[in-house]
Amino acid sequence: MDALKQSTPVRVFLLLFAVAIFTAACGGGGGTSGERIKGGTIRVEESEPDSLDANTADDSEQIVIEHQLYRGLVDYNNTTAKVQPAVAEKWDVNANATEFTFHLRKSAVFSNGEPCDAQAFVRGWSRATSKALASPVAYHAAGIKGFADQQSGKTTTLSGIEAVDATTFKVTLAAPDGDFVVRTGHPVFSPAPKEETIAGQKPSWAENPIGNGPFMMKEAQKHNQVISLVPNLKYYGAKPFAAEVDYKIIADFDTAYTDFTRIPPEKFKEAKAANPGKYIIRPTAGINYISLNILNGADKNADFRKAASLAVDRQAISNAAFSGLNVPATGIIPPALPGYRKPDASGVGPCKFCRYDPTQAKQLFTSSGVSKTTPILLSFNGGAGHEIWMQAVAKQLETNLGVKTKLEAFQPFSKFITFRNGAAANGLMRNAWGMDYPTPDNFLYPLFDSRSDSIKAGGDNSTHYNNPAFDKLIDQARAETDTAKRLKNYQDAEDLVLADMPVIPMWWRTQFRLAALDKWGGLAMNAFEEPTVETAFLKKAST
Amino acid sequence: MIPVVFGATLILFVMLFALGNPIDSIGGERNLDRSVRQTIIDKYHLDDSLPKQYISYMGNLAKGDLGESILQRRPVKRILGDGMPWSLKLALTAIAIETFFGIVAGVISAVRRYSFLDVFTTIGTSVLVAIPVFWLGLMLQLLFGVFLRNTFIHLPVSGVDAGWRSFILPALTLASVFTAITARLTRTTMLEVMRQDYIRTAAAKGLPERTIVYKHALRNAMIPVITNIGLDFGSLIGGAILTETVFSWPGIGRELALAVLRKDNPIVIGGTIILIMAFLLVNLLVDISYGFLDPRIRYD
Numbered sequence: 001m002d003a004l005k006q007s008t009p010v011r012v013f014l015l016l017f018a019v020a021i022f023t024a025a026c027g028g029g030g031g032t033s034g035e036r037i038k039g040g041t042i043r044v045e046e047s048e049p050d051s052l053d054a055n056t057a058d059d060s061e062q063i064v065i066e067h068q069l070y071r072g073l074v075d076y077n078n079t080t081a082k083v084q085p086a087v088a089e090k091w092d093v094n095a096n097a098t099e100f101t102f103h104l105r106k107s108a109v110f111s112n113g114e115p116c117d118a119q120a121f122v123r124g125w126s127r128a129t130s131k132a133l134a135s136p137v138a139y140h141a142a143g144i145k146g147f148a149d150q151q152s153g154k155t156t157t158l159s160g161i162e163a164v165d166a167t168t169f170k171v172t173l174a175a176p177d178g179d180f181v182v183r184t185g186h187p188v189f190s191p192a193p194k195e196e197t198i199a200g201q202k203p204s205w206a207e208n209p210i211g212n213g214p215f216m217m218k219e220a221q222k223h224n225q226v227i228s229l230v231p232n233l234k235y236y237g238a239k240p241f242a243a244e245v246d247y248k249i250i251a252d253f254d255t256a257y258t259d260f261t262r263i264p265p266e267k268f269k270e271a272k273a274a275n276p277g278k279y280i281i282r283p284t285a286g287i288n289y290i291s292l293n294i295l296n297g298a299d300k301n302a303d304f305r306k307a308a309s310l311a312v313d314r315q316a317i318s319n320a321a322f323s324g325l326n327v328p329a330t331g332i333i334p335p336a337l338p339g340y341r342k343p344d345a346s347g348v349g350p351c352k353f354c355r356y357d358p359t360q361a362k363q364l365f366t367s368s369g370v371s372k373t374t375p376i377l378l379s380f381n382g383g384a385g386h387e388i389w390m391q392a393v394a395k396q397l398e399t400n401l402g403v404k405t406k407l408e409a410f411q412p413f414s415k416f417i418t419f420r421n422g423a424a425a426n427g428l429m430r431n432a433w434g435m436d437y438p439t440p441d442n443f444l445y446p447l448f449d450s451r452s453d454s455i456k457a458g459g460d461n462s463t464h465y466n467n468p469a470f471d472k473l474i475d476q477a478r479a480e481t482d483t484a485k486r487l488k489n490y491q492d493a494e495d496l497v498l499a500d501m502p503v504i505p506m507w508w509r510t511q512f513r514l515a516a517l518d519k520w521g522g523l524a525m526n527a528f529e530e531p532t533v534e535t536a537f538l539k540k541a542s543t
Numbered sequence: 544m545i546p547v548v549f550g551a552t553l554i555l556f557v558m559l560f561a562l563g564n565p566i567d568s569i570g571g572e573r574n575l576d577r578s579v580r581q582t583i584i585d586k587y588h589l590d591d592s593l594p595k596q597y598i599s600y601m602g603n604l605a606k607g608d609l610g611e612s613i614l615q616r617r618p619v620k621r622i623l624g625d626g627m628p629w630s631l632k633l634a635l636t637a638i639a640i641e642t643f644f645g646i647v648a649g650v651i652s653a654v655r656r657y658s659f660l661d662v663f664t665t666i667g668t669s670v671l672v673a674i675p676v677f678w679l680g681l682m683l684q685l686l687f688g689v690f691l692r693n694t695f696i697h698l699p700v701s702g703v704d705a706g707w708r709s710f711i712l713p714a715l716t717l718a719s720v721f722t723a724i725t726a727r728l729t730r731t732t733m734l735e736v737m738r739q740d741y742i743r744t745a746a747a748k749g750l751p752e753r754t755i756v757y758k759h760a761l762r763n764a765m766i767p768v769i770t771n772i773g774l775d776f777g778s779l780i781g782g783a784i785l786t787e788t789v790f791s792w793p794g795i796g797r798e799l800a801l802a803v804l805r806k807d808n809p810i811v812i813g814g815t816i817i818l819i820m821a822f823l824l825v826n827l828l829v830d831i832s833y834g835f836l837d838p839r840i841r842y843d
Contacts (some may be wrong), residue, residue: 050614050616051615134583134586136575139576139579151576224791224797248701251790251791251792251797252788254681255701255791257688412806414567414806417567457577460573
């Protein structure tokens with residue numbers, strides 16, 4: 001999961017002019033002909049990524065660039081987030097989902113002309129999992145045979161992958177994973193050109209990488225200024241229309257005057273009113289939730305956890321703190337992912353305790369026997385826009401359950417993470433998860449499987465949820481090659497979690513962007529919250 | 544100079560060490576895998592004892608090596624090298640603004656004491672000192688970037704890609720408080736000097752006012768002003784965090800501030816050493832300049 005970078009809520013009125021400036025500069029008004037004009041520079045608001053090395057892509061600021069520089073074996077549809085062929089035209093899976101054979105297209109090359117063949121994937125994946133690179137996202141490949149030997153430095157080529165011939169790439173897994181193909185669209189699985197090419201890049205590979213995607217680096221990354229991409233004319237697929245994409249490194253959201261700009265949630269309403277027709281709203285595949293430590297204090301009590309969840313009016317808080325944009329969560333698997341289950345007419349989905357019901361909350365709380373006098377801790381990372389809604393949650397717990405609460409804002413962020421993952425964690429802790437790739441597994445295994453326990457295994461299961469039946473269902477789902485049956489297994493696993501409520505699901509993430517839609521056609525936001533610059537075109541010749 | 548660098552790095556090391564392991568900042572919301580975590584800890588010797596880390600750092604420093612950023616995985620020398628020219632250019636522009644406007648305003652108010660211009664300068668400098676830098680920056684952006692966007696005095700509001708025009712707003716913002724202080728200081732010291740006997744003598748022997756003010760008074764009034772500007776330059780190089788943030792300026796102030804927040808210790812320590820050296824160097828230059836302003840100092 002990437003670090004969900006959020007802005008400090010600050011002065012916003014300047015933002016309201018953000019897009020206005022563009023309209024003025026471009027003469028306003030959309031094209032009438034529907035003609036796709038080539039050229040133009042799209043300016044996208046961006047924060048400085050730590051690196052542009054795709055094999056280490058761990059945060060959203062970096063992944064947004066990698067998705068344009070690289071195409072892996074598969075990629076994801078911009079609208080539906082469904083897996084679609086990319087460099088691999090098709091693939092075969094063996095009966096127990098442990099061997100995957102990808103058939104690559106012949107026309108794929110890197111922007112420097114080197115072939116992007118099966119060997120390129122062997123190089124890229126071996127590099128991504130190597131000890132030398134110490135990639136923070138290597139774990140995505142943990143299921144592949146030989147992964148441990150790579151991480152320990154025993155080998156330098158991942159033994160579970162093989163270039164059978166130039167266009168046949170074979171992957172052998174240590175354990176079955178029916179959704180493995182879905183993972184391979186993540187940038188960590190990007191192909192790599194020859195080692196000499198990587199070593200020879202100036203000033204370094206991580207600042208000036210060479211990929212095989214629709215765009216390529218115009219020049220080396222200009223730190224804290226701009227990352228400029230131009231169309232890669234050797235790209236096998238449809239060439240972009242825009243002549244250039246400039247990811248402008250903007251230090252302060254409020255001063256972002258670009259074609260595609262993030263807005264802090266509490267400012268949605270104002271920004272929307274000031275920029276009619278020039279914004280995009282889209283539910284994206286992520287969940288904001290509250291996690292608990294089920295081994296400590298009141299959190300140990302399942303009735304208390306359920307009561308706390310029922311006591312929170314998600315819609316009211318969303319209206320007050322997020323201009324109503326965040327949609328109350330009704331389960332763990334978010335919309336836009338396969339396996340998502342729609343809520344029924346009364347608004348209840350797989351989560352039976354996610355509705356607002358103060359009466360039942362009170363009953364459950366009384367039967368839980370949890371003390372009313374010991375304050376419940378509500379903690380979050382300070383200065384990141386969580387103050388208002390966490391306060392609202394605290395207020396509702398006080399009103400509906402009659403408990404005392406205590407709010408604590410941790411700073412810096414890493415201090416909060418250390419607290420939340422540790423044994424002393426208690427009370428209600430802010431949490432969020434965005435997808436790495438569109439599979440339910442990505443929302444279940446890391447957060448609830450006992451093998452991801454944050455203390456025992458160094459994973460992200462900070463609730464310490466440990467349910468052998470859940471773990472078994474995950475294994476069953478992974479071994480299942482039939483998509484429908486696999487999804488059923490994942491949904492059953494989701495139901496087990498929601499019966500125990502180690503977390504309190506709050507909202508499905510919904511994103512808001514100001515976008516110069518009057519100037520650019522084909523500009524949208526994909527499920528990864530990124531602008532679709534590869535399909536954007538000028539509506540009217542630039543003036 | 545060397546004792547200062549030693550002392551400062553030692554204090555920094557102890558403080559950063561107490562703040563905990565920088566490795567927790569890697570990976571964001573997600574936990575870092577054990578194997579990767581160990582590899583990074585081994586690579587940067589994060590588990591070594593404090594004296595061991597300090598000695599190995601100072602050993603490398605003697606060889607001119609500032610180490611590598613843990614999060615960006617780039618040599619600190621390159622990270623600071625990328626930002627330094629931009630910080631220097633901005634600081635120099637701000638110093639030029641400060642020196643020119645500060646001294647001119649100060650001299651005018653001193654010479655025409657209690658005139659309209661003096662009162663105007665006094666009020667103006669009070670206001671400038673009181674305005675927070677980031678707010679002034681935002682207001683200038685609003686005025687020159689938004690309200691005047693269709694006029695010829697429209698100015699870029701962020702980044703450095705519009706040549707000299709990119710410098711105007713950040714430099715004005717950065718220089719604002721310093722200019723006000725310089726103007727005040729110049730006025731005070733000028734008034735002091737104008738009361739001296741030799742000024743009266745110069746006036747008595749019939750020298751024109753211009754010569755008295757610029758040759759006899761101003762030169763003598765400059766010593767505290769130059770000292771002050773020199774010290775300002777030191778703080779302008781690294782202390783432009785707010786200005787650099789508001790204007791997305793690629794300097795080292797923001798880089799350093801971010802590194803502190805993210806516990807990227809090699810950048811924090813390396814950046815501090817560079818800033819200390821710059822500060823000491825400027826101080827040296829200021830000391831040397833005294834000799835030119837006041838020949839008496841040369842003969843001491």
